[in-house]
Amino acid sequence: MPSIDFSRFPRYDTLVAHLRDFAAERPRLVELRVIGQSHEKRDIYVVVITNSDTGPAHDKPAYWIDGNIHATELLASTACLYFIQTLLGGYSTDPDTTRCLDTRAFYICPRVNPDGAEWALAEHPRLVRSGTRRYPYDEEPVEGLITQDIDGDGRILQMRVADPNGPWKPHPLEPRLLVRRDPSDAPGGEYFRVLPEGLLNNYDGVHVPVPGLAGNAQGLDLNRNFPALWRQEFEQAGAGPYPTSEPEVRAIVEFFVSHPNICGGTSLHTFSGALLRPLGSQPDDQMIPEDLWTFRAQGRKGEELTGYPAISVWHDFQYYPNQFISGSFDWIYEHLGRFTWTVELWNPKQAAGIDNNEWIHWFRDHRVSDDLKMYTWAQQVAPGEGYVDWRPFAHPQLGPVEIGGWQRTAIFSNPPPQLREQEIARLPKWLLWLNLIGPKLELRELNVVALGGDSWRVRLVVQNSGWLPSYVSKMGLKRKQTRGVLAEIALPAGARLLVGKPREELGELEGWAHLHTGISFWPNNRPTADLAYAEWVIEARAGTEIGMVSWHERAGRIATRATLVDRLPDGQL
Numbered sequence: 001m002p003s004i005d006f007s008r009f010p011r012y013d014t015l016v017a018h019l020r021d022f023a024a025e026r027p028r029l030v031e032l033r034v035i036g037q038s039h040e041k042r043d044i045y046v047v048v049i050t051n052s053d054t055g056p057a058h059d060k061p062a063y064w065i066d067g068n069i070h071a072t073e074l075l076a077s078t079a080c081l082y083f084i085q086t087l088l089g090g091y092s093t094d095p096d097t098t099r100c101l102d103t104r105a106f107y108i109c110p111r112v113n114p115d116g117a118e119w120a121l122a123e124h125p126r127l128v129r130s131g132t133r134r135y136p137y138d139e140e141p142v143e144g145l146i147t148q149d150i151d152g153d154g155r156i157l158q159m160r161v162a163d164p165n166g167p168w169k170p171h172p173l174e175p176r177l178l179v180r181r182d183p184s185d186a187p188g189g190e191y192f193r194v195l196p197e198g199l200l201n202n203y204d205g206v207h208v209p210v211p212g213l214a215g216n217a218q219g220l221d222l223n224r225n226f227p228a229l230w231r232q233e234f235e236q237a238g239a240g241p242y243p244t245s246e247p248e249v250r251a252i253v254e255f256f257v258s259h260p261n262i263c264g265g266t267s268l269h270t271f272s273g274a275l276l277r278p279l280g281s282q283p284d285d286q287m288i289p290e291d292l293w294t295f296r297a298q299g300r301k302g303e304e305l306t307g308y309p310a311i312s313v314w315h316d317f318q319y320y321p322n323q324f325i326s327g328s329f330d331w332i333y334e335h336l337g338r339f340t341w342t343v344e345l346w347n348p349k350q351a352a353g354i355d356n357n358e359w360i361h362w363f364r365d366h367r368v369s370d371d372l373k374m375y376t377w378a379q380q381v382a383p384g385e386g387y388v389d390w391r392p393f394a395h396p397q398l399g400p401v402e403i404g405g406w407q408r409t410a411i412f413s414n415p416p417p418q419l420r421e422q423e424i425a426r427l428p429k430w431l432l433w434l435n436l437i438g439p440k441l442e443l444r445e446l447n448v449v450a451l452g453g454d455s456w457r458v459r460l461v462v463q464n465s466g467w468l469p470s471y472v473s474k475m476g477l478k479r480k481q482t483r484g485v486l487a488e489i490a491l492p493a494g495a496r497l498l499v500g501k502p503r504e505e506l507g508e509l510e511g512w513a514h515l516h517t518g519i520s521f522w523p524n525n526r527p528t529a530d531l532a533y534a535e536w537v538i539e540a541r542a543g544t545e546i547g548m549v550s551w552h553e554r555a556g557r558i559a560t561r562a563t564l565v566d567r568l569p570d571g572q573l
């Protein structure tokens with residue numbers, strides 16, 4: 001197994017080398033695929049993990065995991081590598097991992113957005129929200145501040161300018177830290193204006209506009225470019241000109257469309273330390289109840305295994321009250337009916353010992369004492385990196401400024417190096433569990449009965465051995481995403497089908513996800529809803545071999561053969 005230092009974020013070439021090492025070390029378990037190319041023509045990799053000795057991935061139910069669609073959320077990428085390593089290490093030593101890779105597959109895309117990550121990891125980084133294509137306009141802005149590393153220290157920080165009308169002042173206990181002025185603070189004190197570190201084009205001497213989502217011309221957010229509830233720029237910033245306009249998103253969408261065996265997916269992000277579930281655009285009482293209950297069951301397990309709370313995007317993670325985010329990876333639930341989670345890895349607030357369970361709104365407003373806690377913690381875990389002391393700098397447009405303050409990418413977007421591995425170690429057990437609960441089509445029984453003469457009755461009984469139903473979610477059922485189980489019989493020359501169709505439709509198979517507790521008074525009217533069978537009567541000579549396949553888009557594919565022999569009175573083969 002390649003040894004990976006999970007405290008370091010790999011640049012693209014190193015990341016790809018790690019993936020190739022995995023495939024070279026465990027060729028029976030790992031296959032690399034390129035699913036598309038980024039805007040800057042970097043290959044986007046998916047790592048396919050399954051035991052190929054028990055069948056190819058596309059014949060098995062599968063689970064999708066991706067990371068790093070947002071440029072600076074590099075821990076997400078590392079979490080994918082860590083998960084791959086955990087799976088490979090666990091195969092044949094851990095029973096759940098072994099069973100999972102024998103019966104199911106993972107599709108893992110460790111770096112959806114290699115361009116944005118490469119910019120973030122450069123010696124002189126450029127920070128963008130997501131993709132590196134200029135958007136919405138294909139020119140560099142002619143005015144305003146472009147965020148960049150201007151003092152050449154490899155970091156993008158903040159600039160402060162002394163200004164008697166500035167809204168910031170030194171923290172009463174720690175003067176290096178800036179906090180907001182009190183509402184009634186008299187003008188003319190020791191105040192500052194704070195700007196992102198960067199250079200100005202055509203500065204008019206008064207205004208400093210800051211363009212885009214991250215202070216630059218690259219205003220895309222690839223996680224707003226998916227088809228479900230996609231909205232134009234005026235309603236949803238960063239959405240792109242049309243759904244899947246961006247090659248990174250199109251690659252994922254095409255992969256899902258061509259891989260109907262994917263039963264669910266988790267997209268890894270930073271930060272907050274939370275497991276986020278749909279819906280993003282409506283409250284829970286608008287959800288299909290069975291799907292909500294399934295999401296809650298998945299969330300409870302996630303809380304137990306990861307330590308992160310499971311929350312609803314609509315109820316707990318809105319950036320602005322009643323304004324929802326759309327066009328995200330939740331597409332896989334909203335259109336395709338696959339259960340999806342967005343994991344926001346890493347909670348710096350909790351790490352700093354701040355007792356507060358608000359998500360987004362803590363950033364907008366919190367106690368001044370929380371700032372000091374955050375600062376003190378940052379000085380312990382990332383001295384001089386999390387919060388950088390202010391240093392004078394002669395700015396070419398603004399004159400004398402100071403550069404310093406929070407380095408967001410060092411402690412907020414991602415944990416400091418020594419805390420990374422313990423953070424990503426939270427995930428593997430839950431991700432494995434999310435795959436193991438999926439539907440799984442299995443052969444239960446195959447019967448051949450001699451009816452006399454050259455006639456035979458063949459019965460193929462199949463079952464869903466998974467917890468989830470074959471259709472996965474009620475949303476998938478509602479949107480007619482699956483056709484149910486199909487079973488085909490293949491007859492050699494000289495054999496003839498007397499009763500039955502060459503392709504039988506067997507319907508959907510339940511799991512036990514919707515089963516009530518033993519105490520429930522509600523009757524279970526379909527106690528065998530996990531079973532189905534196809535039956536054919538054929539005319540063929542004794543000794544003829546026939547083939548049968550049965551499959552379900554999500555639950556997998558099984559193939560079997562039978563020889564027509566009249567040897568057992570009960571017809572059992």
Ligand SMILES: [Zn+2]
Pocket residue numbers: 070073269270
């Ligand atoms: Zn993100």
